[in-house]
Amino acid sequence: MKIASLFLSFMFVTATHLFAQTPVASTMSGTITEVKAKFLGAQSLFVDKTELVLMSDQSDTTNSTFKINKKYKDILVKKGSVFVLNPKYAGKTFRFTYFVNGKGWKCISNVVEEKKIRQEPSVKPVK
Amino acid sequence: MNTRLFASLTFCGIISFTTSAQTIKGIDVSDYQGTVNWVSVKGAGITYAYAKATEGLTVTDSQFGNYLPNGEAAGLYMGAYHFAHPDNHPTLQGAIDEANHFLSVAQSYIQTCQLPPALDYETDVSATLSYSFQAQWIQNWCNTVQSATGIVPVIYTGGSIAQNLGSYLSSQYKLWYPYYYNSRSDASPPPTTYYGTWGAYKIWQYSDQGTVAGISGSVDMDDFNGTLTDLKTWMGCNTVCHTYYTSMPYSTSFETQWITDSCANAAQRLPDIYWKSSIGGTTPTGNDYWHREDYTGSDWTSTTAGAYTPVASNGSHSARFHNNPSPASSTGALDLYINLSTAGSKTISFDYIHNELSPSPFSFDVMLSTDGGNTFPTTLHTITTTSVGVWTNQSFSTNVTSATSVIRFRVTDKGTNDVGIDNINVSLSPTTGITTLTENIDIEVFPNPNDGTLLNGRIPNTGVNTISVAIFDMLGKEVLSKTVDMDGDNFSVNLQENKLAAGTYFFIATYNGKSFRKKIVVN
Numbered sequence: 001m002k003i004a005s006l007f008l009s010f011m012f013v014t015a016t017h018l019f020a021q022t023p024v025a026s027t028m029s030g031t032i033t034e035v036k037a038k039f040l041g042a043q044s045l046f047v048d049k050t051e052l053v054l055m056s057d058q059s060d061t062t063n064s065t066f067k068i069n070k071k072y073k074d075i076l077v078k079k080g081s082v083f084v085l086n087p088k089y090a091g092k093t094f095r096f097t098y099f100v101n102g103k104g105w106k107c108i109s110n111v112v113e114e115k116k117i118r119q120e121p122s123v124k125p126v127k
Numbered sequence: 128m129n130t131r132l133f134a135s136l137t138f139c140g141i142i143s144f145t146t147s148a149q150t151i152k153g154i155d156v157s158d159y160q161g162t163v164n165w166v167s168v169k170g171a172g173i174t175y176a177y178a179k180a181t182e183g184l185t186v187t188d189s190q191f192g193n194y195l196p197n198g199e200a201a202g203l204y205m206g207a208y209h210f211a212h213p214d215n216h217p218t219l220q221g222a223i224d225e226a227n228h229f230l231s232v233a234q235s236y237i238q239t240c241q242l243p244p245a246l247d248y249e250t251d252v253s254a255t256l257s258y259s260f261q262a263q264w265i266q267n268w269c270n271t272v273q274s275a276t277g278i279v280p281v282i283y284t285g286g287s288i289a290q291n292l293g294s295y296l297s298s299q300y301k302l303w304y305p306y307y308y309n310s311r312s313d314a315s316p317p318p319t320t321y322y323g324t325w326g327a328y329k330i331w332q333y334s335d336q337g338t339v340a341g342i343s344g345s346v347d348m349d350d351f352n353g354t355l356t357d358l359k360t361w362m363g364c365n366t367v368c369h370t371y372y373t374s375m376p377y378s379t380s381f382e383t384q385w386i387t388d389s390c391a392n393a394a395q396r397l398p399d400i401y402w403k404s405s406i407g408g409t410t411p412t413g414n415d416y417w418h419r420e421d422y423t424g425s426d427w428t429s430t431t432a433g434a435y436t437p438v439a440s441n442g443s444h445s446a447r448f449h450n451n452p453s454p455a456s457s458t459g460a461l462d463l464y465i466n467l468s469t470a471g472s473k474t475i476s477f478d479y480i481h482n483e484l485s486p487s488p489f490s491f492d493v494m495l496s497t498d499g500g501n502t503f504p505t506t507l508h509t510i511t512t513t514s515v516g517v518w519t520n521q522s523f524s525t526n527v528t529s530a531t532s533v534i535r536f537r538v539t540d541k542g543t544n545d546v547g548i549d550n551i552n553v554s555l556s557p558t559t560g561i562t563t564l565t566e567n568i569d570i571e572v573f574p575n576p577n578d579g580t581l582l583n584g585r586i587p588n589t590g591v592n593t594i595s596v597a598i599f600d601m602l603g604k605e606v607l608s609k610t611v612d613m614d615g616d617n618f619s620v621n622l623q624e625n626k627l628a629a630g631t632y633f634f635i636a637t638y639n640g641k642s643f644r645k646k647i648v649v650n
Contacts (some may be wrong), residue, residue, distance in 0.1 A: 024344075039249040040286040040305055058306050061321065063286070101222040102347035104159035 016122050026106075028052075029114055030083050035076060038105075043076060046110070050095055053105040072111045085118045089113075134588040146341025151351035151358055153177070153330070155208070158190040160342050165201035167341025174203035174355065175242055178224045180233040181523075182210035184224055187232050199494060207233035213264050214250050222264045226271035229263065230384070235394050235424075237276045238387035239363040244272050245303060248284040253291070254513060257477055262295030264549045269300060277386055278363075281329060294326035300360075301329035303349075308333065308359075316352075328352055329361065370499065372466045372531065373401040375473065376554035385419045395424055398446065401445045401464050402446060403500070408458035408539060415459035415540060420447035420547060428452055433482075433545040439517035440478035445549035447538075452544035460537040465553055468530040473508065474554035475534060476522035476631060482515055482544035484625075489541035493521075497529035507534070518549065522601065522631045522646070552601045556633065566618065569643065572634055576648040579627050582620045589613060594638040596620055598647075601631055622649075 001003040019059030030047040031106045042061030054076070064078060076083040097110040152172055156163060156181035166553075168176070179193035181187050191207065198205040209229040211251070211308065216225060237244050246268055252261065269280045283303040284292065302325040306317035316331055322370045332350050337348035351358050381398055388396040388404055395415055396404050406415035413426035420438050423430050433451025438444065448459050467473055475493065491510040494503040508523045538546050571585045584595070591613060598607040607625045618636075627649045634645045 024415075035407070037251055040250070040307075055307070058286070058317070058321075061348060100345060102155075102160075102337065102345040103335055104157075107336070 025097050025099055025109070027095060027097050029093060031091060031093055032075075032089070035083055035085050039083065041107075045085075047094075049112065051106065052098055052108050053101075054108050068108060069110050075111065138434065147534075148300070150269050151175070152355070153349035153351060153640050154339060154342070155179075155349060156190075157186050157330070157346045159264045160190070160344065160346060161195070162343075163190075163194060164341035164386055165197045165203065165643050168198075168339055169201045169203055171340040173203060173339060175206070175349075175351070175358070177208050177242060177245055177349075178235075180207040180209060181216055181225075181229045181547040183212040184228050192215045199241070201533075204241055204358070205236070206245060207236055208245035208247050209233075209323050210247045210249075210267075211265075212250060213248075213252050213256060213261060214634040217252065217256055217264075219263055219267050222267035223271050230272060230275050234275060234368040234384050234386075235481065237278060237598075238394055239278065240359070241362060242281075243278050243362070244280045245278065246280055246282050248282055248288065248292075251288060253288070258291040259295055262292055265292070265296060265300075275386065276641075279600055283332075289325065290321070298326065302327070303331035303332065304328035304586045305335070305347075307436075317488075318532070320420070335433065348393055357420075364429045364511050368465055369400075370403075371400045372618075374466050375469065376552065377401070377463070377465055378550075378552045379553075380550050381419055381437065381441045381444045381446050381471065385422075393426070395422060396418070396426070398461075401461045403464065403615075406457060407460070409456040410454045411457035411459075412452070412454075414449045414452045415457050417448050417459055417461040417536075420445045422447070433543065435480050435482050435516065435545055435547050437480075438547070439549050440464065440480070441550035445478075445547040448538045448540075448546040450538065450540055450543060450545045455489075455542040457540045458537055459540065460535050462496075462536075463534045463551070463553070464533060465532050466530045467525070467553075468528050468574070469555060470528055473553060473633060474522060474523045474556045474601055475526045475553050476520060477536075478518045478549045478552040479510060479521050480516065480518045480547040480549075481510075488542075490539045491546065492535075493523070494535040494537060495525060495527060496533040496535065497527055499531040500533040502532070503535055506517070518547075519649070554601065570636055570645055572645045572647060575624065575645075576650050579629075580621075580623050580650045582634070582647065584618045584620070584634075584636065585616050586613075586638075587616045588620070589616070589638055591638045594618060594636050597635045597637075598622075598625075598627070599633045599635065601633075606632070 002079055005038060026048065028050065032047055034046040036044045038053055043054045044079050045052045045054055055067045056063045060118050066073065066076065068075065072085055072096050075089060077086045093114045095114050096108055097107045101107045151174050153175040154168070154173055155177040158608060176198050178191055178198070178237050178578065179188040180191045194406050195207065196207050209225065211223070216222070233244065246265060246267060265282060272280050279299050281301045282302050285305040289302065289304060302322060304317060304322055317328070319327070322328060330351055332347055334343040334348040335532055339346055379398055385395040386397050386399060387394050390403065393416060404416055414428060416426045418426060421444065427449050427454055433449065446461060492506050493508040495505040495507050496503045507525055508521060510521065536548060569586060593610050593612055595610050597605055599605050606627060607622070611620055632647050632649060634647045636643050
């Protein structure tokens, strides 16, 4: 019975998301240059000149929990009454996955740090 | 239901809207949504929609003029919202200016039985403006919009702004509260404690990433707090239309945009909340409704036909009866609800224009009701002759003392040229309170009409060397007061130094505790 129920739930979810117009994910890379408060505890992260929005979890009335993958929950830290970029991420390049919400905001859903690839010399120097 | 699975799929609010029963679903849109198929939106179970009209002082949403009529045509209840910028206009006058920008774009769409106008207040200015001041800012915006439309706005705000503003604002303002859940399992309304002293939300914006047929991409989703009947009641669909009585003095020259008739649910049909409008007689049509003279809405056909010039006697606008289209013999009435309970004579004056005046079936009557408009047994004034194509002042008085008086301006349609009225004034006659001050045959003044230079007069057998004279305008404002010498029974008053504007006035002469009144006209 439980398995059947779970299967039906899965079918429902699959059907819902197949036939509904789900938002399309986009990505962009860059470094965070500025952080500004937005609305409902959300924070604007400016990546170069693009505004990405980090939505807050409104059930946390302190507005200090953000809807982002667990690894980067600490991407912002509070300094006084405002949020700033965690110093340990300063200057780092991130790859952001975002969806555009109904207000036209670019709502971040996932962040990964882009690893710098060390370039190996293609030709060995002649001794 | 597998909550964890749902949670992973709905992360960051990526969801289709909930299908919870007993909720009245709505959306809010701006030109970000682009072209919207409103028939599909309606078919998707959406009952109502807010559309962005304006932002700040200059921004007008490029889709607003499409969304409102098309949404209504598809059967949705529609409303307009304004995005506030107290950050850019941090003064109380700034709020009024923003409201006027909103009205200039949205007023003609705002009406009873549609969503109330909304103020989107989400810019956090708490670092520079106190919440007390912000509440005044909001109050000014709302007052301006309510005065113009007769409808109390709703306020969209959330988070800490909502919590802090609630205690400063009147409870008449209802809350439209954004609160997005994290997953399907959290799809329950926001806790009351989150929005503080508002008491309850009226609309809950439960997602910023909903999807609805007819709209490309994401859209904000809303949930009305109540049943469909509750929604209709809130919008005024089920209410008996209100009657508001103005007090004296009352004046209008019809300069502001006319408001919706909440009784008939028709836009731009009344000068302000103190008026009502009706048609009757034989074969009445929408053309028989009075409107401001520049009206181009659906009541009238051939709006330029029969128009009069000049279009106003005072300011730039007047009230116009579109007499031109046939058929004849129907009537159009514009009713002013006014409290005339104060004892004494009341003067009613207005300016009138008509490009022709010929007998039956045309007639223009000013009628009076003392029972709130149920019956109109008294005709106060009938226009029988006037100059063609010229504004002429009409003035008369009544001693009625009813708090539920209605002054009706009624035209019987002839189907030819239009009729205009302007510059309406209703006020206590300046004689009020002076028992002996009546229109008196013992006093003569001449020339009357007067050219505004010298007024001569005669009062027999005064036995005094001087008398006091005063002149009042039709609003009861004193425009001249002086003592003049008597030469036997005669006196003269120099009017030049007071530079009286053309119009009708009351001249009052007083001596030995007795006062006498004469109406004079200055050309």
